[in-house]
Amino acid sequence: MSREIKFIKKIDWLSMLLYFLLVGIGWINIYSASVTESATGLLDMSQLYGKQLFFIGSSLVLIILILSIEAKFYERFSSIIYIAGLLSLLGLMVLGKNINGATSWYAIGSFTIQPSEFAKVATVLALAKFLSDIQTNIKDLNHQLISFAIILTPPMLIMLQPDAGSAMVYMAFFFVLYREGLPPIYLWIGFSLVLLFVITLKVGYIVASVATLIVGLLIIFVFFRQALKRKRINALLSLVAAISFILAVNYIFYNVFKQHHRDRFTLVLGLEKDPVKLEKIRKTFGFNTNQSEIAIGSGGFWGKGWQKGTRTRGDFVPEQDTDYIFTTVGEEWGFIGTSIVIFLFVFLLLRILHRAEQQKSKFSRVYGYSVAAILFFHFAINIGMVIGLFPTVGIPLPFFSYGGSGLWGFTILLFIFIKLDANRINEW
Incomplete structure (x- = not known):
């Protein structure tokens, strides 16, 4: 059997099918959300759906190129x-x-x-x-710091x-x-900082500091009373760091965050007590989410039908062809349509994780897990944003939202893994 035939047989055709289903359903909804009376056809490049069709076609070229390049x-x-x-x-x-x-x-x-x-x-x-x-789990501090530097440099830029x-x-x-072996303490630290940040904004730094001090001292005296001196000191230093962070929250919120970021936190956490100011913020930053929730709710169980969404056709939801494309699915295809889309995404994510665990190469496994993590983050935050669980942050829905850069980026991300998986580095 030739190498080419063997490679073709190893391609994960199921992941490819899920990709094309998501891209196709996404384009159908972009068409519905963006088509106007002046449209002249499917390839009308003055229309967003026409441009997206071009992006999809060029993605096919990217796929062929990615799969043609040697996996190494x-x-x-x-x-x-x-x-x-x-x-x-x-x-x-x-x-x-x-x-x-x-x-x-x-x-x-x-x-x-x-x-x-x-x-x-x-x-x-x-x-x-x-x-x-x-070739080891990242228990070593130097390896952890290098990993953090690789990850954090791009978002800083x-x-x-x-x-x-x-x-x-x-x-x-x-x-x-x-x-890959990172100690769970980092996840706990991240979760704790987010929790302390939200609590401090909600109840104020004085109440948050006193409550943290009381809870921290109770934990130290109950769980660390018989512990080694070093562990007690570390626990005490952690408590001091937590209170210091609480005291810095207001500075971060009012001097580091932009006004629109502060307004979104104010809206989600209900921080503003003045009803006039709160209504003004709601009209400015809650408008998208409110209209999105209304549109999805109006779709009911079966939906209103393709191109029959009154709020979609009436352009009530801003950015409905990009970040809020899921509202079109909810209004026109209803609970059934949104469930199918969510199922396809979850199925693709589970498929990627399953294939990642089968890799003999650590490079391929880490790459596969990274693909799944990025897709999941986009998927969860975007849909959470659309239904009001998260504030609007401008994260597109993979394979769905309008835009060439987004579609090409996600296509490259996924199909490099499909190439690595099909090649099964170190297996031949």
Whole structure:
């Protein structure tokens, strides 16, 4: 049997089918959300659905190219690809185009490209390469710091644009590190800081500090009373660090966060007591979510039917072809349609994790887990944002939302793993 035939047989056709189903359903909903009376056909490039069809066609070219390249290429040149990704982010400071307050795009005529979408692929490759080179679980502090540097450098550059949504996605990599042996203390620290931040905003730094001090001292005297002196000291230092963080929350909130970030926290946590100011914030930042919830709720069980969504056709929900594309699914296809879309995403995620665990190469396994983590983060945050569980942060729904950079980035991300999986490095 020839090498080519053997490779074709090893391709994960099920993952490819799920990809094409999601892209196809996404395009159908983009068409419904964006078509106008002036449209002249499916290939009308003046319409968003026409442009998206072009992006889908070019994605097919990318898929063929990715699957044609030798699998070892991605591991061998991962460092160069990562550096190129960082340079593309740095270049935005000089050559970037400002759109909606963020300098996140390069513009070539009417064509724009967002390098942050491709930087995720570069980071996945670099992290997978580093973890595969050390060939051990990352218990060593130096290995942990290098991993953190690989992960955190791109979002630091992205925050300069500023684009908080794209930067947030990089938190997904810490789940990959946990799979590869990162001590769970880091996840607990992250969770604790987020919890303390929210509690402090909600009840104030005085109440939060006193409550943390009481709970911390009780824990130290009950659970660490018989512990070694070093452990008691570490627990006490952790308590001091927690209270110090609480005291710094107000400064971070009012001096580091932008006004629109503060308004979104104010809306979600109900921090504003003045009903006039709260209503003003709600109209500004809660409008998208309120309209999205109304649109999805109006779809009922079966939905109103394709192109029959009154709120979709009436353009009630801003950004309905990009970040809020899921509202079109909810209104026109109802509970059944949204359930099918969620099922397809979950099935794809589970499929990727299953194939990742089967890899003989650590590089391929880490890469597969990273793909699943990024897709899950986008999927969970986007849908949570649309139904009001999370504030609006500008995270697209993979394979669904309109945009060439997003579709190409997710396509490259997924199909490099399909290539690695089909090749089964070190198996031949």
